[in-house]
Amino acid sequence: MSDFGLQSLSPLFYWAGIFIAFFSSFLILGKSKKVTADYVLAIWFMIIGVHLIFFVLFRAEGYLHFPALIGFEIPFPFMHGPMLYVYILCVTNQNSGKKIWLVHWIPVLFIYIALFQFLMLSPQERLAVYQNKGKGYETLSQVIKILMIISGILYVGLSLLAVRKYKREISNQYSNTEKINLNWVYYLIIGIALIWVAVIIRNNILIFSMVVLFILVAAYFGISGVGILDYSAIKIEDTMENVPVENISEVPKYEKTFAGEEAIQEIYNKLVIQMEKEKLYKDPELNLNYVAKLLDVHPNILSQTINFVENKNFYDYINRQRIEEFKRIAVLPENGKFTILSLAFESGFNSKTSFNRNFKKYMDCSPREFLKNQSIIME
Incomplete structure (x- = not known):
């Protein structure tokens, strides 16, 4: 035996x-x-x-x-x-x-x-x-x-x-x-x-x-x-203050019922306004619960909204915003004195690895290649 x-x-x-x-x-x-x-x-x-x-x-x-x-x-x-x-x-x-x-x-x-x-x-x-x-x-x-x-x-x-x-x-x-x-x-x-x-x-x-x-x-x-x-390292706001620390990383699950296209679109419009006005994505510790509180919606519904409209999860949605911000500020003449990494941090990224990975994912090229195509030389 x-x-x-x-x-x-x-x-x-x-x-x-x-x-x-x-x-x-x-x-x-x-x-x-x-x-x-x-x-x-x-x-x-x-x-x-x-x-x-x-x-x-x-x-x-x-x-x-x-x-x-x-x-x-x-x-x-x-x-x-x-x-x-x-x-x-x-x-x-x-x-x-x-x-x-x-x-x-x-x-x-x-x-x-x-x-x-x-x-x-x-x-x-x-x-x-x-x-x-x-x-x-x-x-x-x-x-x-x-x-x-x-x-x-x-x-x-x-x-x-x-x-x-x-x-x-x-x-x-x-x-x-x-x-x-x-x-x-x-x-x-x-x-x-x-x-x-x-x-x-x-x-x-x-x-x-x-x-x-x-x-x-x-x-x-x-x-x-x-x-x-x-x-x-995670930004925890009032919406999470009563949650035990071991449960903070719990991820909201989608509700069984769909919120409805009209409600989803209204929430999405509010989200876009906040992103354009407050540039929330520049906060490297931004999380779903914080954004949901700003919009006065349940995190589940906000997650559902992003997934339905953008066909992305929260991580991909925010990091795409950061990439667009980097592209915007990198071509400005007055920012030529800064390094690529400093502008990446300014756009909301918290590490070089994360920035390079996401940039190549969305742009299909490295940040340096992108800048070269724009005739911009930057360290």
């Missing part, structure tokens, strides 16, 4: 991983300001710690000394995918409700049910099955291994889709996404994906060595509180 007969690194390496897993869990639970994602990560670390304990106890035929535990370790690999997915849903504020989370644990329950007959055997009988390489349970063992790999691939895929959905939705909320850091969740997903590659090639030593390294990285980010969104 299991393959724990490999020689490995010093047990101290794995016990260190176990200690770090549980210690990190307690440190996270001890944080003064905890959010749901912290609790999920703490529980996940505990699960990893218990899983590592099984590995250390069973390695090098250690199951001979702990026959009563045989079989209980088998469902643990099915727990890590759901924990990764739920954690990412939490840190990206895509909470779908704790009842839905429980659905992801049904496969774990089914595995225990499938193993019920085996687990009801006496410890010595289970030991005999292990020593005979699963004799009598070969089919069940193979099915579980296949399902384990499917579970890993499925939840890595679901996690990537969740991040992709988040990236798409934050573009409906913010005009600059440079402060929104998705590296942390990508590290998690890549780490788990590499572990599942090791599972597929069936190298237990590689698997659990990578798990220990994964714990080290995850513990650092989890305890240090490195998040996806730099909230201090």
Whole structure:
């Protein structure tokens, strides 16, 4: 049923991983300001710690000394995918409700049910099955291994889709996404994906060595509180003052009913007037909620308006305005003394990378090429 007969690194390496897993869990639970994602990560670390304990106890035929535990370790690999997915849903504020989370644990329950007959055997009988390489349970063992790999691939895929959905939705909320850091969740997903590659090639030593390294990285980010969104850099107005900080990055969803073309056009006209009059796009931290408050409309309706009329999300709409502003001021003779980047900042961009990316996206050329075509030389 299991393959724990490999020689490995010093047990101290794995016990260190176990200690770090549980210690990190307690440190996270001890944080003064905890959010749901912290609790999920703490529980996940505990699960990893218990899983590592099984590995250390069973390695090098250690199951001979702990026959009563045989079989209980088998469902643990099915727990890590759901924990990764739920954690990412939490840190990206895509909470779908704790009842839905429980659905992801049904496969774990089914595995225990499938193993019920085996687990009801006496410890010595289970030991005999292990020593005979699963004799009598070969089919069940193979099915579980296949399902384990499917579970890993499925939840890595679901996690990537969740991040992709988040990236798409934050573009409906913010005009600059440079402060929104998705590296942390990508590290998690890549780490788990590499572990599942090791599972597929069936190298237990590689698997659990990578798990220990994964714990080290995850513990650092989890305890240090490195998040996806730099909230201090986001302009939060009165419309958001009563919203908990962990929910600020939630993105308004479209209402089920369409506001109506007449109402949409009226809102759009008001938006255009504000853009032309106040040049709102020049604020690098401009966000949807702030603009919606100025127009006295619900953020959902404003987002719907931009999408319907401009066929763009909020991010693309505002950055197109910034590009047009740059083009306008860059050709003015009195601005020849300024650099390209300084005019980009003046137009509302907050980084050279964002400016160059958006300019090439809309103009199909670089800023320098555009200026060259206008016979303008600028640093």
